[in-house]
Amino acid sequence: MSALRDTLAQFVEACNRNQRLQQMNHDWDRLILVQPDDADERHWIRYHQGVAALMPGEDSPDPADLLVEGASGVLVSIFSGASTPTEPYMSGDLRVRGAQDDVMRLDIIALLIWGE
Amino acid sequence: MKTVVSVSLGSSRRDHSAVLSLMGEEVHLARRGMDGSIERALDTIAALDGHVDALGLGGVDRWLSVGPHRYTVPTGERLAQAATATPVVDGGGIKAVWEPMVVQALVADGILRPGQTALMVSALDRYPMAAALDAAGIRLVCGDLMFSARIDYPIRSLAELEELGRRLVPEMVKLPFEQLYPVGEDQEATPDPRFLRHFEEADVVAGDFHYIRRYLAGRLDGKVMLTTTTTAADVDRLWSRGLSTLATTSPQLDGRTFGTNVLEAALVAVSGVGAADPRWPDTVRAAGLAPFVRRRPAQELA
Numbered sequence: 169m170s171a172l173r174d175t176l177a178q179f180v181e182a183c184n185r186n187q188r189l190q191q192m193n194h195d196w197d198r199l200i201l202v203q204p205d206d207a208d209e210r211h212w213i214r215y216h217q218g219v220a221a222l223m224p225g226e227d228s229p230d231p232a233d234l235l236v237e238g239a240s241g242v243l244v245s246i247f248s249g250a251s252t253p254t255e256p257y258m259s260g261d262l263r264v265r266g267a268q269d270d271v272m273r274l275d276i277i278a279l280l281i282w283g284e
Numbered sequence: 285m286k287t288v289v290s291v292s293l294g295s296s297r298r299d300h301s302a303v304l305s306l307m308g309e310e311v312h313l314a315r316r317g318m319d320g321s322i323e324r325a326l327d328t329i330a331a332l333d334g335h336v337d338a339l340g341l342g343g344v345d346r347w348l349s350v351g352p353h354r355y356t357v358p359t360g361e362r363l364a365q366a367a368t369a370t371p372v373v374d375g376g377g378i379k380a381v382w383e384p385m386v387v388q389a390l391v392a393d394g395i396l397r398p399g400q401t402a403l404m405v406s407a408l409d410r411y412p413m414a415a416a417l418d419a420a421g422i423r424l425v426c427g428d429l430m431f432s433a434r435i436d437y438p439i440r441s442l443a444e445l446e447e448l449g450r451r452l453v454p455e456m457v458k459l460p461f462e463q464l465y466p467v468g469e470d471q472e473a474t475p476d477p478r479f480l481r482h483f484e485e486a487d488v489v490a491g492d493f494h495y496i497r498r499y500l501a502g503r504l505d506g507k508v509m510l511t512t513t514t515t516a517a518d519v520d521r522l523w524s525r526g527l528s529t530l531a532t533t534s535p536q537l538d539g540r541t542f543g544t545n546v547l548e549a550a551l552v553a554v555s556g557v558g559a560a561d562p563r564w565p566d567t568v569r570a571a572g573l574a575p576f577v578r579r580r581p582a583q584e585l586a
Contacts, residue, residue: 192429192437254455269434272459276433279452 172204172240172247176211176222179247182281183220189280190218198270201232202247204240234266234274249282288549290315290542291328291363292342294494298515302537304550307571311550313542315342322359326366333367337553340545341374343494348457349376350411350449351442357457371552375544377559378533378551380412381568383544386510386533386575387416395508395529395577396420396488402510403486405431405495407439408449413490413510418442425486430479431495432456438482477501493518500525513543523580532576541576 169177183189193215200213212223212232236243242261245251253275256262264271285303288311292298296317304311318325329339346360364372390396398421407414407426418424418441426439428448439445480502483489489496490510497518505526512532514522516539522530532541552558557567 188437192435195436252455254458258458272433273435275455275459276429276435276452279455280448 170207170209170240172202172207172209172244173211173222175244175247176202176213179281180213180220180222183215183277186281189277192218192280193273193277194218196273198233198266199228199230200234200236200274201228202236202243204243205237207240209240232266234264234270236262236264236274238262246278249278253278285309286311286337286550286553288313288338288340288546288553289332289336290340290342290546290549291325291332292317292340292543293320293322293325294343295319300515300538300540302540302542304535304537304542306550307554309554311337311553313537313546313550315542315546317342322363325363329363329366329372332370334369336370338549339367339370339372340543340549341372342543342545344374345376345409346372346374347376348408348411348449348453349380350408350453351446353446353450353453355449355453355457359460371549371558373545373548373552373559375546375548377564378544378548378568379410380559381565382547382573383410383413383533384416385569386531387413387420389575390508390510390531390577391420393577395531396422396510398422400487400508401425401485402488402490403427403482405489405491405499407445407491408453410491411445411449414445415442417488417490422488425482427479427482427491427495430482431499434478436479475499475501504528512541514541516540519578526580528580530578534576535574536576547573 194217196215198215202211210226212228214221214223238261242256246253253262292315294317296319299315299317301314304313332339341360341363344360345357346364348355360374401423402417403425404414405427408428414424426445429435429437476499479499483502488508493511493513496511503526506528508529509527510531512534514532534542534547551571555567557563
């Protein structure tokens with residue numbers, strides 16, 4: 169398992185342990201594709217009825233609602249909570265494509281999981 | 285006569301001017317909407333700097349104060365720094381001192397009552413009002429996540445508001461302001477009904493009128509609204525939806541009520557005392573301000 173996939177697995181687990189996040193996202197059904205620039209990997213996270221799941225495999229039959237791109241190190245840093253997503257997002261080191269509200273929600277999820 | 289100008293990121297369609305008598309002095313108030321353009325706002329503030337007695341910032345805060353914590357809002361700070369001679373205020377001084385006094389006055393008058401539920405559309409930018417409502421025994425439902433981020437999660441206590449503030453605000457203030465707050469044409473958008481049930485469940489709707497307007501899609505029968513920055517057309521719309529009582533924290537002039545930044549700029553202009561000055565609370569108390577309270581007109585009663 170790559171460092172990024174390992175980090176995403178922990179991220180998903182942390183999302184599902186957080187009751188407040190489950191409540192916040194009860195109506196948020198989205199498919200998120202995390203794709204590093206510098207490695208041939210694709211990771212899919214499905215959020216459904218407040219529960220997140222890291223999908224097996226590198227392909228999905230459905231298109232992504234949110235595409236998260238950046239260097240592996242940046243992605244690991246953000247999804248592990250080592251750094252916050254806002255500054256890399258504003259500087260362009262992290263690129264998130266999707267509806268503006270979904271981008272902001274992903275930002276909020278990361279901040280609430282790892283917080284302070 | 286003193287002159288103050290509110291430079292607002294909001295729609296220029298709401299521009300207006302009026303004369304307010306405050307502490308025995310007349311103040312000419314003008315609002316200039318920038319239609320969401322920060323660059324235009326910077327240029328306007330720089331052009332007015334040194335030519336007016338005080339400037340207000342509308343549609344953006346310089347700081348957000350949540351409990352004991354204060355967070356700088358980079359967009360607001362950048363705009364404030366565009367003036368070097370004229371004081372620039374964002375209404376935070378009015379929100380900190382005057383708005384809690386308005387809540388207390390409305391409780392004393394029986395307009396607000398313990399046990400009611402208040403939907404505060406945005407409490408992170410009006411923490412003192414939220415704290416005053418909470419202290420009065422009014423149940424809080426804070427809509428910051430709903431109305432800023434479209435996340436259907438009502439915040440139901442001051443403690444949770446502070447906790448979320450600590451976790452989210454330092455990062456969220458770095459985002460472009462228009463992602464968090466309706467500016468420019470967004471202020472005129474058709475109301476979004478997705479959080480209607482929270483309006484329906486509330487006895488009191490409080491906070492920033494731009495958020496209220498943007499999400500107010502239903503009836504308001506029997507409810508009290510505590511807000512600011514309403515126009516005559518806004519007020520007519522509220523009566524037609526059945527609102528029982530409208531209380532605004534600023535006086536009504538020519539059918540409009542001004543934003544907190546305008547009121548604070550006027551007070552700074554006539555008193556020379558700013559919100560950071562220890563004399564500020566006494567200055568606000570001595571200013572003879574009064575909330576503007578209107579009951580639903582008889583002809584609107586069904």
